[in-house]
Amino acid sequence: RKEVEQDPGPFNVPEGATVAFNCTYSNSASQSFFWYRQDCRKEPKLLMSVYSSGNEDGRFTAQLNRASQYISLLIRDSKLSDSATYLCVVNTGGKLIFGQGTELSVKP
């Protein structure tokens, strides 16, 4: 089983759509969880940390279920500028383990 596994994508959605990304991780000892965003050939940029209580940042909502080792990201009212690859990232012992990413393309 892959350490961090994401929806394969790509997701092609119209502006204004709601889109959900799913991620699972294999190491139950993982300590912290994040969604990063990566634009083509650029560095990963932190989108948000993910907590068991769920957290929201504007149009973005992230959720963690430790029991099922599942992480999600919901983007509401998607914008053209949301087009990017979304990386599910798990911190295990201080090092970051990345999923392969899910590409999102938002069309006018």
Place this chain on the structure above:
Amino acid sequence: EPEVTQTPSHQVTQMGQEVILRCVPISNHLYFYWYRQILGQKVEFLVSFYNNEISEKSEIFDDQFSVERPDGSNFTLKIRSTKLEDSAMYFCASLPSGQGLDQPQHFGDGTRLSIL
């Protein structure tokens, strides 16, 4: 907002040559990391560094790789004898001390290494 900076942005090197990638972490950060991303693949952990020594390294980080903090600001990754498969984006990241290793890491904008 303070940034992690990396130089050069693009390095082209002949196979078998040595290459040094440079990173200037955020000034009060004390944990340093290198990651790489082969084109079309996921970001992979290479090595973590704290208190002037390697904390952890991955299987990728073999004897051809080394890291160093030669002065108070730079953090370098050296590849002694480059191979074609070393072609990738290399990202440096850092963390401040005192906030826990579970905090999000700050990434530099990367060096694209092309081995010919």
